[in-house]
Amino acid sequence: MGHNITVTVNGTKHTSDVEPRLLLAHYLRDVLTLTGTHIGCDTSQCGTCTVMLNGMAVKSCTVLAVQANGGEVTTLEGLAKDGKMHPLQDGFWEKHGLQCGFCTPGMIMVSYGLLRRNPKPTEEEIRHAIAGNFCRCTGYHNIVKAVQYAASKLK
């Protein structure tokens, strides 16, 4: 039943015996205790479970942990370096890109994926990129500003 997988998460290699039905989101949260990745709708619509898998933003509630075997995952916890926040994290702080913060991990990770593909996105491109992530409190304007802030700092 168990499946032996090795996944590099935020630069650290982890080897675990998992059931094939274990979702990547549960693997990250329950096995590796990386609870920065949230689970919201659990139906691949809200996007708060977004992580980077092999360089691409994916909804980890709709990926099996075994599919990440041999791969690389980056979660929100992997963005800050040497105690210094990533410009996206700073951006959400500076531009008030959150109220309750539940959607924030996914918003930051999908924006991280956007800035890797497109370091200088237009406002429209940012809005298009976060279309699969739902915020139900503060609204999207400040989230867009937060991503613009990060893009300007990452130049």
Add this chain to the structure above:
Amino acid sequence: MIPAAFEYYAPTTVAEAAKLLAKHGDDAKLLAGGHSLIPLMKLRLAQPKAVIDLRGVSELSYIKEASGGLSIGATTTYYQITSSRAVAKAAPVLAEAAGMVADVQVRNMGTIGGSLSHADPAGDLPAVVLALNASISTATSAGKGRTVPIDSWFVGLLTTSIKPGEIVTGVSIPALAHMTGTAYEKFANKASRYAIVGVAAVITLDTSGACKDVRIGVTGAGPHAVRAAKTEAALKGKKLDEATIQKAAGAAADGIDCLSDVHASAEYRTHLTKVCAMRAIQKAASRAK
């Protein structure tokens, strides 16, 4: 939500995958991007005993130019399609529609072969491949692969003409004729971006500006994607002025047993089909040069 338990297999070649499928038969499901299958498994609407993951089968992921047309591997993702220069050139409507599927996270995982095999009534690509006159290639462990014309592929709700033991390996799209324009118009569900109705049009004009050839695919409206045969007939040979387009588009839902659900009533879907058809035809015709 957690899927029922299953055995997981990760073959690296089509031959290996076909062998596993032959061995497990109806107990097995093929996993490509997983964005249709995994949600179904989480809801326990699908409870396969064996899951055969095709993502490690590298020979299934490609986009090749083939005599002006395209050959696309089954596990090629929406993202790869929408960002491909070859697709933008040879089948722009496919790139356009792939970019309108769900959201970027889903486009990073979801595949063309998965979409066409799953045959979701609200999937985007079924309408597009119908309009593009594509064909689908399959493989089996016994070497009995087929090439299936798209017109005989979608046969019912979530049902295609695939046979037991067959794996979809790729999609071929013929070259577009000179003076052809293409477009995809959809009315999307706000949360999932699934097509409540989507219409793809591929229109070829002759030197006088009349419609020489046309194919129109409709998704979302009925139980499976279909061509709008009456609309096509009403456009063929005609100059595409506003009155002609409007009249032809008015027949786009004819013969479709429109679905009624929480997202839209059958009456509303019928209306949306006509509107999307009109917009797709107008746009495709304006792009035909």
